[in-house]
Amino acid sequence: MQRRRIGLALAAAAAAAIVVSAIAAGSGNTRPAAHRAAPTWADVAPIFAEKCAGCHTPGGIAPFSLRSARTAAAYANGILVMTKLGRMPPWMPGKDSPAYLGQSRRILTPAEKNLIARWVRGGARIGAGRPVEPVGGTTNAPGTTLTLAPAKPYLPKAAVGGLDDYHCFLLEPHLAQNAYATSAVIKPQQPGIVHHVILFEAAGENAIDARRLNDASGGNGWTCFGGPGLSETHPTADSAANDRLGAPPWISAWVPGHTTNDTPSGTGVLVHAGAAIVMQVHYNLIHKAKPDRSRAVIRFAPAADTNLTPLNTILIPAPVELPCPRSIRSRLCSRDVAVKDEIRKYGYNAALIPSGLLYICGKSLGEYPRSPASVRSLTTTCDRRVNRPLRIYGVAGHMHLRGFDIRIELNPGAPNAQTLLHIPRWNFHWQDAYYLARPVDANVGDTIRVTCRFDNSAIRQPLVNGKLQKPRYVLWGEGTTDEMCLGLLQAADR
Numbered sequence: 001m002q003r004r005r006i007g008l009a010l011a012a013a014a015a016a017a018i019v020v021s022a023i024a025a026g027s028g029n030t031r032p033a034a035h036r037a038a039p040t041w042a043d044v045a046p047i048f049a050e051k052c053a054g055c056h057t058p059g060g061i062a063p064f065s066l067r068s069a070r071t072a073a074a075y076a077n078g079i080l081v082m083t084k085l086g087r088m089p090p091w092m093p094g095k096d097s098p099a100y101l102g103q104s105r106r107i108l109t110p111a112e113k114n115l116i117a118r119w120v121r122g123g124a125r126i127g128a129g130r131p132v133e134p135v136g137g138t139t140n141a142p143g144t145t146l147t148l149a150p151a152k153p154y155l156p157k158a159a160v161g162g163l164d165d166y167h168c169f170l171l172e173p174h175l176a177q178n179a180y181a182t183s184a185v186i187k188p189q190q191p192g193i194v195h196h197v198i199l200f201e202a203a204g205e206n207a208i209d210a211r212r213l214n215d216a217s218g219g220n221g222w223t224c225f226g227g228p229g230l231s232e233t234h235p236t237a238d239s240a241a242n243d244r245l246g247a248p249p250w251i252s253a254w255v256p257g258h259t260t261n262d263t264p265s266g267t268g269v270l271v272h273a274g275a276a277i278v279m280q281v282h283y284n285l286i287h288k289a290k291p292d293r294s295r296a297v298i299r300f301a302p303a304a305d306t307n308l309t310p311l312n313t314i315l316i317p318a319p320v321e322l323p324c325p326r327s328i329r330s331r332l333c334s335r336d337v338a339v340k341d342e343i344r345k346y347g348y349n350a351a352l353i354p355s356g357l358l359y360i361c362g363k364s365l366g367e368y369p370r371s372p373a374s375v376r377s378l379t380t381t382c383d384r385r386v387n388r389p390l391r392i393y394g395v396a397g398h399m400h401l402r403g404f405d406i407r408i409e410l411n412p413g414a415p416n417a418q419t420l421l422h423i424p425r426w427n428f429h430w431q432d433a434y435y436l437a438r439p440v441d442a443n444v445g446d447t448i449r450v451t452c453r454f455d456n457s458a459i460r461q462p463l464v465n466g467k468l469q470k471p472r473y474v475l476w477g478e479g480t481t482d483e484m485c486l487g488l489l490q491a492a493d494r
Contacts (some may be wrong), residue, residue: 038122039115041069045132047112048072051089051105053134069129076124083108083116090430092423099437102260141182141262142308143301146173148277151219153291156193156283163285163464164195164345164479168224170214171199171277171296180268180308183299185261186254188281190292195282195480199251199296203275206230206248210276225346225478228278250313251277251298255398255431264393264435267492268301268308284480286464309492311393316448316487318382319357321368322402322456322474325375332472335370339475346478354475357382375456380485386446394490395421396433397450400483401462402474403428405453408487410442412449420448420489428480433490441494450487 048056048066056066065071072079082088091106108116119125139145150169158165188194202210209230213222222229230248251269252261263269271277279296283289301308324333331337342351358364361382372378397406403426410418418440442448454474461469462481474483 038125039119040125040127041072041119041129042127044072044116044119045069045130047108047116049132050135051108051112053132055089057134067131067133069126069131073124073126076120080117080120083113090427092425092427092430092432093434094422094424096419097422097434098419098440100434101264101437102435103437139183139185139262139299141268141299141301142306143180143182143299145183145297145299147295147297148173148279149293149295150221150279153189153293154220155291156285156289158285163481165283165285165289166223166225166478167221167281167283168210168213168228169221169279169281170210170219171279173271173275173277173298173300175271175273175275175300177273178303179271179273179300180303180306180310181251181263181271181298182268182301182308183262184252185297186252187295187297188254188292189294190290192287193283193285193289194292194294195255195284197254197282197294197296198280199253199298200228200230200278200280201249201251201269201271201275202228202230202278203248203272206278207274207276210278224278224280225350228280230278248278252296253433260394260433260435262299263311263490264439266309267311267393268306269312270303270310271300282478286480309391311490311492314384314390314448314489314491316382316384316408316450316489317357317360317476318380318450318452318485318487319354319361319363319368320380320452320454320474320476320483320485321354321365322378322454322483323368323370323372323375324471324473325457326371326373328458328471330470330472332470335365335473335475338473342475342477342482350478353477357476378454378456379451380454381449381451382485384448386442386444386448388444389494390442390489390491391494392420392436392440392442392489392491394433394435396431396488396490397421397423397426397452398431398484398486398488399426399428399452399454400480401428402454402456402460402483403452403485404455405451406485406487407449407451408489409449409451410440411446414447421487433488435490442491448487448489450485452485454483 052066056062056064058065064075089106148171154167156165184199186197251271281294339351395408397408399406405424406426407422408420410420421434456471456474458471461471469481476484
């Protein structure tokens with residue numbers, strides 16, 4: 001009996017050994033995990049350099065740097081949580097969005113997440129701890145690179161009230177012939193206060209206006225809420241039918257979290273000979289103002305020597321009419337007071353935009369209740385009819401701090417409906433533009449719709465200097481503490 005028990009024990013041990021060996025063989029590592037050498041900074045640093053350090057850099061928009069081994073180790077537990085949840089690196093498009101160029105460079109693979117987790121759980125070992133440089137910033141776009149900057153630094157100030165300063169700077173590329181801008185990289189000197197940057201082409205009368213305005217300030221630019229304030233931006237009878245709503249052509253833009261610098265292969269934005277470029281910088285002064293001299297690094301390819309498809313920016317805005325919670329009794333909850341506040345902060349023309357958007361989108365104030373049962377999911381939409389055959393290459397959405405969901409669609413509700421972009425968890429600090437992996441064609445009579453959802457409850461009010469703002473009636477406005485609902489397409493005629 002004793003011999004039989006020993007035999008059974010040996011058989012069980014042998015079976016267990018076979019199982020353990022099979023598991024080890026399947027894992028690709030014959031050593032138990034407990035004895036496997038924990039990764040060091042040298043193992044995870046390439047991941048951080050490629051997918052994180054562009055924002056997690058000293059002075060960048062992210063709260064700490066991942067270029068330093070010691071800093072990364074200090075935040076190791078937070079890194080583990082955010083990467084495991086998929087919150088970092090930030091990728092805003094939802095699963096119902098189409099595929100975009102460069103998407104794989106913005107999302108951690110399961111193997112990369114696992115390596116980061118092993119590094120953290122192994123004690124975030126630094127090893128040699130050599131610092132890393134962000135991967136990227138290179139361009140494959142055709143042309144020659146020019147770095148353009150304002151003549152002098154500018155100290156932002158809330159020139160017309162509020163906490164925001166929109167300032168335009170004159171940039172002179174001195175183009176002797178028409179050229180395509182094929183890449184544009186914005187280098188904000190003070191990323192803590194630079195909310196966004198837009199580059200406009202200023203040709204013809206617009207160029208004359210821009211140079212006159214710049215000369216009048218002694219070469220220090222000019223205040224430009226709502227747009228660059230040039231001839232083409234003055235309201236006209238046909239503004240509502242214009243794809244750009246009266247704005248001169250966009251060349252490029254920068255917002256926090258932006259990574260897409262090159263236009264899609266075979267495309268570019270046409271900039272005419274002798275044109276100036278206006279760089280509109282939106283400074284948000286929630287943080288202390290500092291002198292800023294942001295730069296634009298643009299790659300130009302001569303139009304005569306290249307056969308590129310010219311891209312245009314098409315704007316699809318929707319009205320913003322956000323009432324206060326029903327329980328709030330305050331003069332700030334009056335729409336009339338909100339309009340007067342916009343006039344005070346941004347001028348009379350800017351205060352006309354909310355009514356103009358209702359007209360453009362075929363809406364009325366009656367469609368936006370003044371006292372709804374809840375303000376936690378306020379929805380607005382706008383449909384724009386396609387008036388010429390288009391090929392859509394890129395798409396972006398824009399809201400401010402109360403927005404939480406934005407969707408841009410082609411032919412919604414129809415059999416050929418397509419979602420161009422859906423961001424179900426909007427984060428103002430991680431905006432970007434997205435180029436479609438497969439451009440989408442739109443035909444005359446098609447509909448492009450933008451839909452935004454907002455939460456105007458007391459808890460979702462903007463935080464300014466550590467203080468939660470009081471609820472108020474919110475309109476479309478230029479300031480960060482105002483709101484917008486804007487779809488943008490980068491498209492070409494076909």
